[in-house]
Amino acid sequence: MKLVNDFKDFLxxxxNLNQNRITQLEARVEAIKSFLRASDWEPTISTFIEQGxxxxxxxxxxxxxxxxxADLxxxxxxxxxxxxxxxxxxxxRVFLDSGRYADKTQIYDYCVTITYADDCxxxxxxxxxxxxxxGTLEVCDRRNDKFDESQPIEYTRWMREKNSYSGNNSFRKATRLIKYIRDIKKRFSCQSVLLTTLIGHRIEWLDKDSDPFADTPSALQTIMGRLDDWLQARADKPVVQNPSLPSEDFADLWNDTQYANFRNFVNKYRKGIDEAFAAGTRSDSIEKWRRVFGDEFAKGENVKKAEASATQQVRALLLEGAAHLDSLVDNVIDFGISVLPSWFRTPPHLQAPRWPPAENVSRNVQVFAEYRESQYSGRRHRINSGEALPPRGGxxxxxxxxxxxxxxxxxxxRWRITNTGAVAMALNKGRGGFEKPIDGDRRWEALQYRGVHMAEAFIIRRSDDRLVGFSEPFYAVIK
Structure with a gap:
């Protein structure tokens, strides 16, 4: 069943980004524009362009x-x-020298990022x-000190043209839903510009006013079906040309493992969407849509949840202790780390922090991870917590x-690295203790043992060796 009204409410x-955030974003952007125009930054400003x-x-x-x-x-x-x-x-420099933006400013390769106290x-x-x-437009690569051609206006025009072929903005809404699946499930990596380009190629001028794009769930099913068909025909990572700059291959944003993972999960979610469409009753359809989108879909409905059985199975497997069976990994890959109970993060071999807590202990500490095929070589790729990884590289x-x-x-x-899983525990590799960084504050960990493993960062004050902050666990799921 399509459940068009439920999709409208879910969006x-x-x-959808709520209106008060949009209003606040627009006000902040206008303030930045006014600030730059009045600043001593030497280049003459022609105009500002919204991007992304x-x-x-x-x-x-x-x-x-x-x-x-938001990209400006x-x-x-x-x-x-x-x-x-x-x-x-x-x-x-202009932002760092200002009283208004100095503590919010970070300089990256192509841009300056202003991070606000909320989530913007x-x-x-x-x-x-x-x-x-x-007529040329070029972005500036600070790291390599070179100019790169760019066509942001043409790309935005291309995306808007694609949406014009669909009814009721269904293409645009389906794109948001697919991005939501990526963000809430954390099962695959795909940067937004690559994902939206792949989605954009799934609708053409001859689809205008057609039934497959008449409403949001129909557009979602059509796009995911076409995308899956295209991916299944390409076992190896394909070229994904920037439609506004054909010399640029957006697929360079993936490594081969990430592409294979994306291909597998698009196939999985395509099947889930087809099953939800085919369901004969509203209750059954909602249950199947929740397998794709989670409990927030039709959240007012009291229906059986697909994740409930998975959570029950995971809890049973964890009674075996940290040396759980491989089937736990399969459940986490299928349903996400949300199926893990809170006590999973405190197995018996986990060591408690040995530093006394400071008067205030911050939880505003974040762990990030990059995958590499070896410690100092291979391309870097940002990895999400809970993302399924191969048993190689690190x-x-x-x-x-x-x-x-x-x-x-x-x-x-100091890093607390905790391994779980039958193989690691059998080899007495559960660890759970504290390790020093090996490059600045960074730590390298090889991917070897199948299981759901954890990395946590603890921050200690040098003057008195007191704990002042620690992170949530970062979950590394090794297939």
Whole structure:
């Protein structure tokens, strides 16, 4: 069953970025524009350009305490003698020198990011116009000090044209729903520009006013079906051209393992969507839609939840202790880390912190992880907590406080690494103790043993060896 009205409520109540956040975002962007125009930043500003999901109207509400990003391009005239890096560095300087933005500013490769106390980040990137010849737009790569051609206006036009082929903005709404699946399930990695490009290629001019795009659930089923068919025909990572700049391959944002994982889970969710459509009763259909979207879908309905049986099975498996059977890993891969009970994170071999707590202990500590095929080689790829990983390569764990700030030098970091699973425990590799970083505050961990493993960051004050903060566990699920 399609349950069109339930989808309308689900988008409004859960998926869509709510209006007060949009209003606040717009006000912040206008303040940034006014600030830059009045600043001493040398480039002459031509105009500002909205980019990304904000411009495409596919931005969604952050899930699980995450953040939503808005991208703002500053279109400027070239400054004689300036390198690419200089545009970004000088833009960062202007914000860092201000009383208003200094404590919110971080400089990255292509942009300056302003992070607010709530869940909003605004990325401001300079775009240089007409540098080599009339009509060119180039973003600035600070790290490699080079200019890269970009066509953000054309890409936004392409996305809006794709939406125009659908009825009732169903393409745009289905795009938000697919992004929501990615964010709430955390089963696959796919950066938004790559995901929206893949989705955009699934609708063409001949689909205009057709039944497959007449409403939101129909558009969702059509897009996921077409995307799955396309992926299943390509066992190896394909080329995904930027439609506005064909020389750019967005598939470079994946490694081969991430592509294979994405391909598998699109197939899984496509089947789940088809089953929800085919359900004969409203109750059965809601249950099946919840397998795809979680309990927030039709949340006023009292129906059987698919995750309940999985949670029950996981609890039974955990009675075996930390040396649980491999089937627990399968349940976590299928349903996400939400099926794990809270006491999973405290197995018997876990060591308690040995540092006395400070007067205030912060929980605003975040762990991030990047996958590499080996410790110092191979491409880096950001990994989500709970994402299924192969038993090879490894993860570089890093830590931030207050969402984006590095740990101050008068504090030090210790990592608690806890392994679970039958193989690790049989080999006495459960660990659960504290380890030192090996590169700054970062720690490398090889991926070897099938199981659901945890990494936590603890921050200790140097002056008195007191614990001042610690993170939530980062779950590494090894297949």
């Amino acid at each position: 409004a109540d859960t998926v 999901s904000w411009a495409h109207d596919t931005i969604i509400r952050p899930v699980d305490g995450g953040e939503f990003d 391009l500053v279109k400027v005239r070239r400054v004689d003698g300036w390198s690419a890096a200089q545009y970004v560095k000088e833009l960062g 980040k605004i990325d401001i990137a300079p775009v240089v116009m007409d540098r080599e010849y009339q 993860l570089w764990f890093d830590v931030r406080v207050n969402k984006f700030q590095t740990v101050p030098t008068d504090y030090y970091v």
